[in-house]
Amino acid sequence: MSDSSSYWQNIANHAKAENRPFFSLAPMEAVTNAIFRQVVARAAAPDVFFTEFTNAISVTHPKAKFTVQGRLYVAPEEAHMPVAQLWGNDPDAFVRAAADVKDRGYEAIDLNMGCPDATVIKNHGGSDLIRNFDSAAAVIAGAKTAGLPVSVKTRLGYSRLDEWRDWLTFLFKQDIPLLTIHLRTKKEMSRVPAHFELIDDIVKLRDEIAPDTLLQLNGDIENYQEGVKLAQEHPGVDGIMIGRGIFTSPFAFKKEPKEHDIKELLGLLNYQLDLYDDFERRFDTSRFPSLKRFFKIYVRNQRNAASLRNAMMEAHTTDEVRQLLAESDFTD
Numbered sequence: 001m002s003d004s005s006s007y008w009q010n011i012a013n014h015a016k017a018e019n020r021p022f023f024s025l026a027p028m029e030a031v032t033n034a035i036f037r038q039v040v041a042r043a044a045a046p047d048v049f050f051t052e053f054t055n056a057i058s059v060t061h062p063k064a065k066f067t068v069q070g071r072l073y074v075a076p077e078e079a080h081m082p083v084a085q086l087w088g089n090d091p092d093a094f095v096r097a098a099a100d101v102k103d104r105g106y107e108a109i110d111l112n113m114g115c116p117d118a119t120v121i122k123n124h125g126g127s128d129l130i131r132n133f134d135s136a137a138a139v140i141a142g143a144k145t146a147g148l149p150v151s152v153k154t155r156l157g158y159s160r161l162d163e164w165r166d167w168l169t170f171l172f173k174q175d176i177p178l179l180t181i182h183l184r185t186k187k188e189m190s191r192v193p194a195h196f197e198l199i200d201d202i203v204k205l206r207d208e209i210a211p212d213t214l215l216q217l218n219g220d221i222e223n224y225q226e227g228v229k230l231a232q233e234h235p236g237v238d239g240i241m242i243g244r245g246i247f248t249s250p251f252a253f254k255k256e257p258k259e260h261d262i263k264e265l266l267g268l269l270n271y272q273l274d275l276y277d278d279f280e281r282r283f284d285t286s287r288f289p290s291l292k293r294f295f296k297i298y299v300r301n302q303r304n305a306a307s308l309r310n311a312m313m314e315a316h317t318t319d320e321v322r323q324l325l326a327e328s329d330f331t332d
Helices: 003-017 034-044 056-060 065-072 091-103 118-122 126-131 133-144 161-172 196-209 224-233 262-283 288-298 305-313 318-327
Strands: 022-025 084-087 109-113 150-155 178-182 214-218 239-242
Touching: 003 022, 003 214, 003 239, 034 262, 056 065, 056 084, 056 091, 065 262, 084 091, 091 109, 091 133, 109 126, 109 133, 118 126, 126 133, 126 150, 133 150, 133 161, 150 161, 161 178, 161 196, 178 239, 196 214, 224 239, 262 288, 262 318, 288 305, 288 318, 305 318
Parallel strands: 022 239, 084 109, 109 150, 150 178, 178 214, 214 239
Antiparallel strands: none
16 A cells, blocks of 8 residues: 555544544635644544645745745644645646645645635636646646645536536546545535435445545534434445534534533633734734634523624734633633
């Protein structure tokens, strides 16, 4: 078994030994940086983390490479290297970016071929590659040159659901160790239920074309228990990726669910505030507005939660948030 295939196979084998699929936290813009990865790891860690998605060109571009340092930063306290997720359509940029992330100590690369963002598509990345098989193949080949395992995350199609068979057939033929599929099309965004009805057909297609390629599913799976149940109902599914479910609970990957009181939740929030302050000092950059999207994770479903959360949304610094928490009913 080559090093490029053993990375993911080892993860899958560890999970199989526990009679479960492997779990990962979905790569999300302005979410899955070193700060939030550490928060989730403290709450309940998945088997695999991914970075925020990063433009392959910017990784080594002389005018942009410093702006992506935070995206690719891995804190010394993180137990394992995350997978570096890259996007774009320039194969030469992927050659350079793959070499760069390897030098940084990354052990695996994932290619974003499913992002539905209009700006990404305008720049011929993300789900635009679903419409451009040749570009997708060239990007995969470019990323492979560093010798790291190269996986792909995608959607079922661009405009139509019936595109899934041709597109996934093409991807399964690319000799990749892992394919992650968000079970919707680009056009559907997240407005319709994930297409669980296609899972068995996708597994069959994988088994026919690339039986050694691991299959990971994403979409409408909120926690560990739902992921295990889905994999049990559809033999052949190797992994489960959770995205928006983490905003329902930071404990989404907990194997044994239990109630978590407000003090425990606010403890995680204070931990995230401390990590944010360290990140801001380290990279001399403020992303405080992006921090606000996390407040709903910790302050919800309690008496007076809405008023506290609204006040936190008006804050401008982490110290202001800490002061609001100190003055709230929840810290008595």
